[in-house]
Structure formats: C-alpha cells, structure tokens
Amino acid sequence: MLRLVSNAAESEEKIKAWRTKMLYIIGLGLGDEQDITLKGLEAVNKCHKVYMEAYTSLLSFGLSTNGISNLEKLYGKPIILADREMVEEKAHEILAQAHHDHVAFLVVGDPFGATTHTDLVVRAKKMGIDVKIVHNASVMNAIGICGLQLYRYGETVSIPFFTETWRPDSFYEKIQRNRLMGLHTLCLLDIRVKEPTLESLCRGKKAYEPPRYMTINTAIEQLLEIVQDREESAYTEDTECVGLARLGSEDQMIVAGTMKQLQLIDFGEPLHCLVIAGKTHPVEEEMLDFYRCRT
Template sequence: MVIDNFITVILSVIKTGLGLCDETDITVKGLEAIKSCERVYLEAYTSILMVPKEQLEKFYGKELIIADREMVESQSDEILLNANSLNIAFLVVGDPFGATTHTDLVIRARELNIPVTVIHNASIINAIGTCGLQLYNFGQTISIPFFTNTWKPDSFYDRIKENKDLGLHTLCLLAIQQLFEIEETRNQKVYTTESLAIGIARLGSSTDQQIKVGTLNQLLSQDFGPPLHSLVIVGSRVHILEIDFMRFFAVDKQLYNEIVKKDYGI
C-alpha cells in the first residue's frame, strides 16, 4: 500500500553517516519512510557527509541514488518520475528546508499534485546552540563560498552588518579567510581580526567534534581537522551565561577574559 507519494527525509551529518553525523542519526519515522520507498535519492551538494554512501545503504537497506545540483535544480522531473504510483525518498543532510533548492522541489511536486510528507531532523541551525550561544540571539545565517580568481561574491557582508547592527550573532558556513578579504574591500569595520568568534568542526560527532573560541585571527591559525566547518561571529547582545559557557572553549582564557571585558564590559 502506498502511504505517501513523495517523502522528504533529513539526515543529520555528524561522523559516520546521515543526520548531523552518521547513519544512526536518522529518526525512527525517517527510517521507516525510507524502507517503504522504491527509489531513494541522496542530495549531495548543499552539504557533505562524513561517511560513504555504502555505509548508509547498509544501514537503510536501500540503494541510494546520488542527486547532484544539476539533477535537483534542472532535472526534478526525473526525481518525481512515477511518483503517482511509487514512494520516493529524497534524503537531505540536516533538515529538508535547510536550503531553498529543497523548497523548489516541494513546490514542483505540489504543482504535479504529488503529496509531500516532510520528516524533520536536527541541523546546524539548531545544533549550533551547543557552543553556548542562545539561539534567539542569532540573526541571519550566511554561506561564505570559496573564492576563485574571477568570482568573489560579497553579498554575505551585508547580512553580517545587518546582524551586527542588531547586536545578533552570525552563523557562517565555510571560509574565514574570505571574511578578511571582503572587509578590506568594504572597510566598514563590521568585524576585525580581533572580533570574538567561535570555530566549530564536525558538529554533533561523538568522537571528534571541535569547538574553539577566540579572535578571528586566533581561529585562522587553529587546526580544526577535516570538514564540516562552521563559524560564529559573536554579536554585541551577549548574555552573561553565554560568556561563561564560551569560556570553557577559549583557545586562550586570559586573552578571552580581556576581550570580554574590553568589548562587552563583562
């Protein structure tokens, strides 16, 4: 019996599979959904996994079809093919709506009168709270792409400034060095090499998660190991409990205390 024609499932990435980290991070509901599907797609470009897809296939008991950017953005009809008679799963690292591409896919399915079931899971957006900052003090999340010689987009800078003007923290996905390069170009002092920040690697891993607090300059010299990497630029609206919590992760606790006193008056 076909229960749902199109099932969107999230898998968190952490260390060995989906979900935030490994294959066991999937919810019970998500695993049951996958087992009911004839075709299972694994979205493989908005985030990367920390385990090979073979490990996921063994745990889920299903062959996974890799869905790259071109397939998801330009060949959605292929993903939705025969969805009026088959259960199809679309697996996403994190949460299904963590990227606008997945919203587009849901819209396309509904235009074709294909029912959509969404099964949520943990993502970087809520798990980032483990660094000690309170979620309601975060502003817009930004993505910082790796630059090329001819492509250096800087629209993320405006989002950081908007967050800063409100005193809010900014979650940055990917690269620190690009922050410095764009600040030199814009020169609005939205952040400096001495701005307080938090570097995070492999969030959710039970074995090698890393969280380090320091200036942007300090974090740039730290070895965080392999991906996934994220960065939080700490805003001015900081609660005393956030200060106390971050101290545990400080690269240099004496310098941390000096920065907190100078920049935050705490």
C-alpha cells in the same frame, strides 16, 4: 456480517494506501547513519526507490568513509545518489516515480535546512504528489551547541570563495547590520562540488573540478580582507568568533576565540562553519569559556 463490513473496510484501506503514493523528504541529521529518526527509517522501509541528495552528503556520509554503504546496510536497500544536475534536471523523473510508488529523497540535515529543497516540494505538489517531510537537526539549530542563544542570531550569511576576478561581499552589510544590533551571525562557508572545469565548459564535454570546501581559516582571511578594502570596521581581527568543524559528528571541533586566534587553528576535515558573536550575555560567556582557545 461484521466480517464482511470489516473486509470492505480493509479493501478500502488498501485502495486508499495504493492511491496515496508519497514522496518522503527525509532529513538525516548531521552526524552519521544513526542520526535518522525512527520515523525517517520507517518511511525509508516503505519506499521502493531511495534517492539521496549528493551535493553535501558526499561529505557527511562520504563514499570515502563507507558512509553510503553504512546507510545501505541499515536500510537493506540500494541508494541512488542524486547529484545537483540530477535534482535540477531530472526532478521530473524522480517525481514521476512518486506517482506509482513511495519514493524517498534523503537530505543531510533537515529538508529545509541550509540547503533548501523547496523547489522539489513545489514541483511535486504541482504534479499532485503528496509530500511528507521528516524533520531532523540542521546546522541552523545545532549551532546552538556553541552556547550563543539561537534567538540572538540575526540574518544568516553565506561566504563564497573569492576568485581573482570575482569578490562578492554583499554578506558584509548583513554582518554589519547584525553587529550593530548586537546579534550573532552564522556564516555558512562555500562548498564547491561537481563544478565543471573551464576546459569542459569550452569543449562541451563534462569534466569536474575536485571538490572544495571553505575552511574557517579562508573564511576569516576573506572577512578581514573586506574590512581592509573598505576601511571599515564592522568587525576586526579581535572580534570574538566561534569556529565549528564537523558539527554533530563524533569528532566535532568547537573553538571560541578572536578571528586572529582562530586563523591559526587547524580545524581539520570539512564541513566548517563560523559564528561571529554579537553582544554576549553572561550565560553565553560561560559556555564560550569551555570552548575558548588557550593560546
């Protein structure tokens, strides 16, 4: 009798498990394949289809450095790279699969980090698909390693590449406000991946520009151009900053110094980001000292 009850309970469990298919959105952290959490890896193991957001991931887990194949080896299953078009245009397909099967969508950093995946979550929920988030580190909290306290940051800004005809500088007011309040500013630097060429746009055939990642040097150059153009001084070339390259990787590089000093430094491979310091406290200064450039 007990066995019968137990069997019934087991079947119910199975039916429930069969019904509750899941879309897992899994943060991979910032460094390499070893930065996934045990919980994330367990979720990947459950999934029949594993997608990976390719927009920023080509970089951290770059095809060039065998990053994707390292991930595939670790997971023991293939990964489908979902580029920006696929996520935006074919989200429906990915989500439709999650009706029948566990599906994993891998994201560099945290699912709700710098690049947000809110839209995918909203669509899934509207389709009645259960979504489970597996969190991980992202630039938004790992930046704390530079020594400037996370609760002393103001609004985060994104700095886009200037072109000859397009020089948006709305981020300037945000930096200005943060500095007036003595707050630090995290500047996320532009990433241009799979941008259609002008020619391809005209001819209707798809062809892409080579990927471009803004360096700390370019960011500072643009930042200083803005204050020059505006004849204002929310910051100057003597303002203290921290430049961070490949944050969270084995070969990360962190240097504190003035804009003028950092502009002379070669930070190497992407991704780069920049913090413009606000008012600093003694314990923050002590940490910055370890990173200060000795020029």
